Amino acid sequence: xxxxxxxxxxxxxxxxxxxxxxxxxxxxxxxxxxxxxxxxxxxxxxxxxxxxxxxxxxxxxxxxxxxxxxxxxxxxxxxxxxxxxxxxxxxxxxxxxxxxxxxxxxxxxxxxxxxxxxxxxxxxxxxxxxxxxxxxxxxxxxxxxxxxxxxxxxxxxxxxxxxxxxxxxxxxxxxxxxxxxxxxxxxxxxxxxxxxxxxxxxxxxxxxxxxxxxxxxxxxxxxxxxxxxxxxxxxxxxxxxxxxxxxxxxxxxxxxxxxxxxxxxxxxxxxxxxxxxxxxxxxxxxxxxxxxxxxxxxxxxxxxxxxxxxxxxxxxxxxxxxxxxxxxxxxxxxxxxxxxxxxxxxxxxxxxxxxxxxxxxxx
Amino acid sequence: xxxxxxxxxxxxxxxxxxxxxxxxxxxxxxxxxxxxxxxxxxxxxxxxxxxxxxxxxxxxxxxxxxxxxxxxxxxxxxxxxxxxxxxxxxxxxxxxxxxxxxxxxxxxxxxxxxxxxxxxxxxxxxxxxxxxxxxxxxxxxxxxxxxxxxxxxxxxxxxxxxxxxxxxxxxxxxxxxxxxxxxxxxxxxxxxxxxxxxxxxxxxxxxxxxxxxxxxxxxxxxxxxxxxxxxxxxxxxxxxxxxxxxxxxxxxxxxxxxxxxxxxxxxxxxxxxxxxxxxxxxxxxxxxxxxxxxxxxxxxxxxxxxxxxxxxxxxxxxxxxxxxxxxxxxxxxxxxxxxxxxxxxxxxxxxxxxxxxxxxxxxxxxxxxxxxxxxxxxxxxxxxxxxxxxxxxxxxxxxxxxxxxxxxxxxxxxxxxxxxxxxxxxxxxxxxxxxxxxxxxxxxxxxxxxxxxxxxxxxxxxxxxxxxxxxxxxxxxxxxxxxxxxxxxxxxxxxxx
Numbered sequence: 001x002x003x004x005x006x007x008x009x010x011x012x013x014x015x016x017x018x019x020x021x022x023x024x025x026x027x028x029x030x031x032x033x034x035x036x037x038x039x040x041x042x043x044x045x046x047x048x049x050x051x052x053x054x055x056x057x058x059x060x061x062x063x064x065x066x067x068x069x070x071x072x073x074x075x076x077x078x079x080x081x082x083x084x085x086x087x088x089x090x091x092x093x094x095x096x097x098x099x100x101x102x103x104x105x106x107x108x109x110x111x112x113x114x115x116x117x118x119x120x121x122x123x124x125x126x127x128x129x130x131x132x133x134x135x136x137x138x139x140x141x142x143x144x145x146x147x148x149x150x151x152x153x154x155x156x157x158x159x160x161x162x163x164x165x166x167x168x169x170x171x172x173x174x175x176x177x178x179x180x181x182x183x184x185x186x187x188x189x190x191x192x193x194x195x196x197x198x199x200x201x202x203x204x205x206x207x208x209x210x211x212x213x214x215x216x217x218x219x220x221x222x223x224x225x226x227x228x229x230x231x232x233x234x235x236x237x238x239x240x241x242x243x244x245x246x247x248x249x250x251x252x253x254x255x256x257x258x259x260x261x262x263x264x265x266x267x268x269x270x271x272x273x274x275x276x277x278x279x280x281x282x283x284x285x286x287x288x289x290x291x292x293x294x295x296x297x298x299x300x301x302x303x304x305x306x307x308x309x310x311x312x313x314x315x316x317x318x319x320x321x322x323x324x325x326x327x328x329x330x331x332x333x334x335x336x337x338x339x340x341x342x343x344x345x346x347x348x349x350x351x352x353x354x355x356x357x358x359x360x361x362x363x
Numbered sequence: 364x365x366x367x368x369x370x371x372x373x374x375x376x377x378x379x380x381x382x383x384x385x386x387x388x389x390x391x392x393x394x395x396x397x398x399x400x401x402x403x404x405x406x407x408x409x410x411x412x413x414x415x416x417x418x419x420x421x422x423x424x425x426x427x428x429x430x431x432x433x434x435x436x437x438x439x440x441x442x443x444x445x446x447x448x449x450x451x452x453x454x455x456x457x458x459x460x461x462x463x464x465x466x467x468x469x470x471x472x473x474x475x476x477x478x479x480x481x482x483x484x485x486x487x488x489x490x491x492x493x494x495x496x497x498x499x500x501x502x503x504x505x506x507x508x509x510x511x512x513x514x515x516x517x518x519x520x521x522x523x524x525x526x527x528x529x530x531x532x533x534x535x536x537x538x539x540x541x542x543x544x545x546x547x548x549x550x551x552x553x554x555x556x557x558x559x560x561x562x563x564x565x566x567x568x569x570x571x572x573x574x575x576x577x578x579x580x581x582x583x584x585x586x587x588x589x590x591x592x593x594x595x596x597x598x599x600x601x602x603x604x605x606x607x608x609x610x611x612x613x614x615x616x617x618x619x620x621x622x623x624x625x626x627x628x629x630x631x632x633x634x635x636x637x638x639x640x641x642x643x644x645x646x647x648x649x650x651x652x653x654x655x656x657x658x659x660x661x662x663x664x665x666x667x668x669x670x671x672x673x674x675x676x677x678x679x680x681x682x683x684x685x686x687x688x689x690x691x692x693x694x695x696x697x698x699x700x701x702x703x704x705x706x707x708x709x710x711x712x713x714x715x716x717x718x719x720x721x722x723x724x725x726x727x728x729x730x731x732x733x734x735x736x737x738x739x740x741x742x743x744x745x746x747x748x749x750x751x752x753x754x755x756x757x758x759x760x761x762x763x764x765x766x767x768x769x770x771x772x773x774x775x776x777x778x779x780x781x782x783x784x785x786x787x788x789x790x791x792x793x794x795x796x797x798x799x800x801x802x803x804x805x806x807x808x809x810x811x812x813x814x815x816x817x818x819x820x821x822x823x824x825x826x827x828x829x830x831x832x833x834x835x836x837x838x839x840x841x842x843x844x845x846x847x848x849x850x851x852x853x854x855x856x857x858x859x860x
Contacts, residue, residue, distance in 0.1 A: 221720070225720045225721050225723075226719070226720060226721060227710050227711060227713070227716070227721060230699075230703060230707075230710060230721065231711065233696075233699070234696040234699060234707065237696055237697075237698050237699075238692060238693075238695070238696040238697065238698075240689065240692040240693040241692065241693055241694070241695060241696045242696075243669070243693075244667060244669070244685055244687055244693045244694075245707060245708055245711065246668070247711065
């Protein structure tokens with residue numbers, strides 16, 4: 001009797017030990033999410049809303065029915081794409097903070113084929129997607145070339161180019177792209193042939209959601225299963241090694257930024273083609289920066305980015321319900337999106353100060 | 364000479380990794396002397412300087428300033444006690460002018476004294492230095508930048524001036540002027556300590572010397588009456604415990620890599636290369652000996668095809684396999700698994716693909732075979748290279764270089780930081796490669812291992828080839844002087860056995 005007990009105890013202990021043996025970085029990330037949810041609940045409690053009810057409404061808002069799930073996924077999509085773009089660049093050694101700008105340029109690019117050719121039927125959608133990706137890619141290639149030619153620091157250049165892109169879009173929808181006679185800061189609406197089809201009637205779930213997941217898978221395959229991805233990771237983590245192997249670090253910088261910008265451009269294009277159906281000033285509201293947070297919370301892993309962006313999507317659709325049903329301010333979404341990255345930084349910082357670095361250069 | 368101004372009193376320094384850099388070293392510096400600190404790489408010269416200057420703290424013994432015990436826990440303490448240091452790599456603000464660079468470090472009264480350019484001129488004239496205070500540092504030649512670095516160390520009324528290898532970056536003709544300046548400083552009653560490995564320079568310019576070898580003082584005395592041969596012997600030791608020869612003496616075949624009159628401009632604390640002729644032939648091991656920082660890095664970069672000569676011609680074969688000095692940053696990508704480190708170059712040459720993707724199974728299998736053959740101790744081929752010991756990491760780098768089957772393999776300090784067994788394994792692999800017809804060029808500051816494995820040894824000193832020895836002529840007595848003595852151009856020594 002005692003022996004099987006001991007065996008079971010041993011097995012259980014082993015399981016617990018195995019569970020705890022997940023990498024430190026993963027544990028820290030989970031702690032950051034758990035901590036921010038606890039703080040979020042405390043904030044709701046301070047508003048005088050019963051926690052049980054709030055949790056029920058939030059869960060239903062995020063995953064309760066098909067509509068809720070599709071909202072979550074639609075919210076997830078741009079954040080996932082920007083995160084994928086950011087992590088490709090960062091793993092390649094370029095600290096791309098320009099996700100927001102690349103997304104804006106992608107959105108502009110998605111409008112161009114319609115404005116240039118008009119309603120040309122089925123060809124319009126693929127052209128719009130392609131154009132969005134290319135515009136984002138070109139926008140991100142500029143800082144790479146500036147770094148290569150003039151040694152310009154990409155952190156500053158990408159960051160500041162965000163504002164150029166934001167104001168360029170603002171200019172377009174108040175000027176050249178504003179329909180004659182309109183006073184709204186938005187372009188004309190796309191014809192239905194030029195938009196991403198809805199997958200389920202009565203929801204907002206559009207094809208871009210699936211495409212984003214395909215991109216995530218593609219990025220994972222590229223990083224882990226192609227020679228290009230291997231060279232990209234090696235050049236980001238050990239530029240001296242790659243140089244001695246006779247590879248050009250410059251080429252790697254440019255191609256990783258181009259790919260990164262194309263994926264970021266897709267984020268903007270899908271927002272236009274799948275959600276807004278037109279170019280609107282201020283449509284993004286910081287999606288590019290949220291995507292960057294997703295990338296870091298995901299430990300710069302593409303599959304991790306899917307999980308983390310799903311969390312961000314769920315938070316956003318849950319707060320919609322909390323606002324409409326319990327009058328909880330939607331600013332909660334921003335708090336719950338911001339908290340994990342703050343907690344992650346704090347926990348990592350404390351551990352680093354204690355001599356336990358959570359992150360190594362890259363994997 | 365009265366009393367020493369500063370005394371390193373039975374100083375020992377053990378680094379946290381257990382390495383004993385200095386053992387019971389006592390050195391006196393007197394006011395009004397130029398004191399040469401001589402020794403090879405790793406002899407402890409720099410460590411001693413850093414202890415005086417407060418960069419490191421001794422683990423045994425201490426410092427006596429005018430007979431009073433002082434502790435230098437950071438450079439600020441040393442500066443406050445009147446010590447100035449001239450680093451090998453200048454700590455200057457290149458876009459700033461001479462006057463601005465001096466004003467940056469001047470404290471209190473000294474700053475007030477240097478307010479106007481005329482004041483700076485007067486200050487410089489005290490040391491016989493004429494420079495435009497408004498000249499931008501970056502526009503000055505290295506020798507003059509060094510003068511500013513010296514002035515910087517003197518701004519705060521230093522009574523002790525430390526110089527780390529000041530002559531390596533200078534052309535032979537500029538060394539005299541440097542010591543003219545140092546003599547003026549000495550004559551003002553300052554104690555000047557110069558780290559160098561050049562015996563002739565010391566004999567011509569210093570007043571006293573101390574020789575360090577492997578962290579101990581092996582000799583000290585007045586230059587008057589000292590003799591070059593005796594000093595060289597003190598520096599390199601009489602009989603290095605030479606291990607047995609690895610492999611036969613080979614004679615090279617057809618030339619595979621030729622340097623003709625190759626020069627590289629000096630810079631960043633290095634003498635560059637001047638007029639180097641070198642022919643590397645098939646199936647031989649050519650050793651490149653010399654004290655570190657005498658042009659070895661430039662030579663390796665040339666062989667690696669990473670830079671072109673400023674003058675002269677280099678003829679490289681189709682491929683040169685490389686084992687770089689910096690294992691962690693150039694030899695390996697530490698976070699990649701052992702397998703991908705081993706096969707990186709082959710993967711990039713479009714091998715190990717299946718349907719365009721990496722064939723991880725094939726990579727793993729091939730890596731297993733290489734791990735077995737090269738006796739790399741690792742848990743698995745998927746372990747990140749970071750997790751392996753230094754010796755096993757070096758085996759990865761070497762195995763990859765060997766697998767390239769290049770006509771020439773260039774290795775730079777291949778055994779640094781390895782234990783005896785690992786170092787032996789590395790040397791044996793290199794000898795085997797030469798036996799198979801590969802050209803092996805091995806740049807190392809470890810003379811003993813060069814003698815054991817090379818067929819001939821060329822010596823780099825001050826960026827020039829000061830001589831070549833081969834066969835039985837490869838003995839420390841011949842190599843030592845080539846490394847440590849100034850050799851007039853055109854009078855390179857050649858010894859053959």
